[in-house]
Amino acid sequence: MNLIFLGAPGAGKGTLATLLSREYGIPQISTGDLFRAAVKEGSELGNKVKGIMEKGELVPDSLTVELVRQRLAKADAGGGYILDGFPRTIVQADALAGFEQIDHVINFEIDDQLVIRRLSGRRVCRSCGAIYHVDNMPPKVEGKCDRCGGELYIRDDDKIDSIKNRLRVYKEQTEPLIAYYRDKGLLREIDSSRSPQHSLEQIKGILE
Ligand SMILES: [Zn+2]
Numbered sequence: 001m002n003l004i005f006l007g008a009p010g011a012g013k014g015t016l017a018t019l020l021s022r023e024y025g026i027p028q029i030s031t032g033d034l035f036r037a038a039v040k041e042g043s044e045l046g047n048k049v050k051g052i053m054e055k056g057e058l059v060p061d062s063l064t065v066e067l068v069r070q071r072l073a074k075a076d077a078g079g080g081y082i083l084d085g086f087p088r089t090i091v092q093a094d095a096l097a098g099f100e101q102i103d104h105v106i107n108f109e110i111d112d113q114l115v116i117r118r119l120s121g122r123r124v125c126r127s128c129g130a131i132y133h134v135d136n137m138p139p140k141v142e143g144k145c146d147r148c149g150g151e152l153y154i155r156d157d158d159k160i161d162s163i164k165n166r167l168r169v170y171k172e173q174t175e176p177l178i179a180y181y182r183d184k185g186l187l188r189e190i191d192s193s194r195s196p197q198h199s200l201e202q203i204k205g206i207l208e
Contacts, residue, residue: 001026001080001207002100004087006177007108009166010115012192016108016199017084023200024207026080031088034067035059045070065095072100089173093180105181106203108192112167119163123152 001024005013014030021028035053038046045067052059068086071077080103087093096102121134123143127150132139139146156162181187190202 002083002103003081004083004102004105004181005085005108006105006174006181007192008110008112008115008170010119010163011108011110012196012199013084013108015196016192016203017082019196019200020203021082023204024080026082027076028082028084029068029071029077029086030084031059031064031068031086034064034071038067061089061091061095065092068096069099087177090176090180093177102186104188104206105177105186106206107178107181107187107189108199109189110192114193115167116160116163119158120154120160122154122158124155125150126153127151 003020005017007013017028017030020026035049039050039053040046045063048063049059049067052063064086068083072081087096117135118133121136123132123134123139124130125132125145125148128145128148130145130147130150131137132145132152139152143152144150145152157166178187188206190199190206192199
């Protein structure tokens with residue numbers, strides 16, 4: 001079962017990819033993880049990625065696609081996989097279609113206001129990295145980590161301006177993939193505005 005999870009930042013793709021990966025025993029593959037793993041391995045591609053990231057530049061499509069291609073060729077992806085946050089552009093999607101057959105593209109539907117509320121409410125512990133949320137998982141004492149007493153802060157990525165910018169980039173570059181996969185008959189839509197459990201039930205309904 002070869003799956004793509006599509007949706008705005010904050011739509012819950014990562015959380016659901018983890019849940020589904022456990023339930024079906026297929027790997028969750030994100031480009032962020034692939035970049036980090038390649039850099040750590042020190043492979044030829046990894047060194048290229050490292051150089052690009054150190055300059056603060058975006059990893060080009062060709063390199064991203066090659067890392068994904070190599071990852072999908074590994075044995076554990078033979079029984080299926082979940083691509084979480086890839087492809088991000090039409091160019092990447094076209095390249096992927098050249099070497100993989102996708103079964104379902106799950107589109108996580110959610111409105112912008114809810115994404116902003118979800119992401120801007122996130123708080124991270126400066127000392128141990130524990131993650132909280134002002135609505136869903138507040139710490140016992142405001143601004144303090146339950147586990148270690150460390151100070152909680154808002155990551156730069158989770159500040160309102162940054163969230164709005166990420167949403168804008170998503171709409172420009174990635175949202176066109178909805179029509180792209182709809183045309184191919186692969187798009188399946190879920191309502192991801194409620195709980196992860198609710199999203200999981202919908203996805204299982206599609207797959208089973
Ligand atoms: Zn902590």
